[in-house]
Amino acid sequence: MRFSKFLACAASGVAVAGAFTVCTTDSASAKRAQFSDEPWGVIYRNTSGNPNAVLRVGPWGRTSPTDIAATQQPPFGIGSLGLIVGGDTDHIQFGNETDFAGTRLADINTLRYWIFTGVDVDVFPSINRPNLSLEIDPNRPETGDYSSLVYLPNSSTAPSAPSTPFPNIWQQYDASAAGSQWYLTQPGTLTTCTQANPCSFAELKALLPDAVITYSVAINKGSNDGPFHGAVDGLQINNFTYDFEPQGVRTIFTPVASAPSPARSTSTRKSKSSGAWESKPAATATSSGAAVRLSARVRARVSAGPADSE
Ligand SMILES: [Ca+2]
Numbered sequence: 001m002r003f004s005k006f007l008a009c010a011a012s013g014v015a016v017a018g019a020f021t022v023c024t025t026d027s028a029s030a031k032r033a034q035f036s037d038e039p040w041g042v043i044y045r046n047t048s049g050n051p052n053a054v055l056r057v058g059p060w061g062r063t064s065p066t067d068i069a070a071t072q073q074p075p076f077g078i079g080s081l082g083l084i085v086g087g088d089t090d091h092i093q094f095g096n097e098t099d100f101a102g103t104r105l106a107d108i109n110t111l112r113y114w115i116f117t118g119v120d121v122d123v124f125p126s127i128n129r130p131n132l133s134l135e136i137d138p139n140r141p142e143t144g145d146y147s148s149l150v151y152l153p154n155s156s157t158a159p160s161a162p163s164t165p166f167p168n169i170w171q172q173y174d175a176s177a178a179g180s181q182w183y184l185t186q187p188g189t190l191t192t193c194t195q196a197n198p199c200s201f202a203e204l205k206a207l208l209p210d211a212v213i214t215y216s217v218a219i220n221k222g223s224n225d226g227p228f229h230g231a232v233d234g235l236q237i238n239n240f241t242y243d244f245e246p247q248g249v250r251t252i253f254t255p256v257a258s259a260p261s262p263a264r265s266t267s268t269r270k271s272k273s274s275g276a277w278e279s280k281p282a283a284t285a286t287s288s289g290a291a292v293r294l295s296a297r298v299r300a301r302v303s304a305g306p307a308d309s310e
């Protein structure tokens with residue numbers, strides 16, 4: 001049946017755009033609307049070597065090493081951002097270069113994401129998990145106009161990191177919580193919040209009261225950081241969670257008080273009228289349909305507060 005549908009599409013005129021087939025019929029337009037148009041993807045200028053990032057189904061985790069079947073679903077939806085990084089010569093970033101430009105660091109209160117590290121138990125301690133990277137203008141006299149802020153999941157401690165990190169299971173990291181470890185890649189003459197002397201997110205915000213996000217917010221797996229085979233999901237920035245799914249990135253309104261549990265916390269449904277994706281948040285989250293439908297750019301402003309006036 002899929003073949004016959006393809007022929008029908010081809011007969012009406014087809015243009016190939018990347019991985020998606022774009023048809024000129026109205027029905028094809030409706031089908032295309034199933035894919036998210038949120039501006040997330042691999043940031044090529046911060047990527048090198050032979051790493052791989054793919055929006056995929058699963059992976060499913062095992063809450064006990066003796067579980068034969070992997071049944072722990074991704075924290076949001078049915079899928080996640082899969083990352084395959086071979087070793088020190090690979091670097092990859094997957095993020096958003098559009099919606100957060102101009103957002104003040106001071107206006108970000110919540111930064112969380114989930115990690116799944118697929119590896120044998122004995123190797124797990126040697127694996128550096130993907131970090132969170134914000135490209136900013138520090139707006140400090142001691143620095144230049146550019147730095148990245150990097151959250152370190154491995155060296156962070158509870159409640160920022162799980163009390164006991166495990167492989168092959170979804171676990172949440174709160175990069176904005178106590179116990180978080182951050183550094184500036186280009187600290188200038190600053191002596192705190194450096195790679196040699198990392199600091200908490202609260203200390204980072206106090207150090208950089210006028211910092212503004214510039215080029216991107218990204219999941220990052222750096223060069224000279226060893227291998228990683230696993231996945232990331234549910235990046236939460238203030239009251240919005242970016243849900244990595246096989247067909248794109250969905251934005252879900254998630255009030256900060258309602259952090260999801262490892263069990264499936266949302267479901268996906270398609271609008272009967274438009275065919276577009278809609279989220280059906282967990283019962284613990286109160287969701288506004290209007291908020292879900294806001295453009296990503298507006299959402300960033302709404303969630304972060306007033307835009308920088310400079
Ligand atoms: Ca997901």
Ligand SMILES: [Ca+2]
Pocket residue numbers: 137138139140144145
């Ligand atoms: Ca500046």
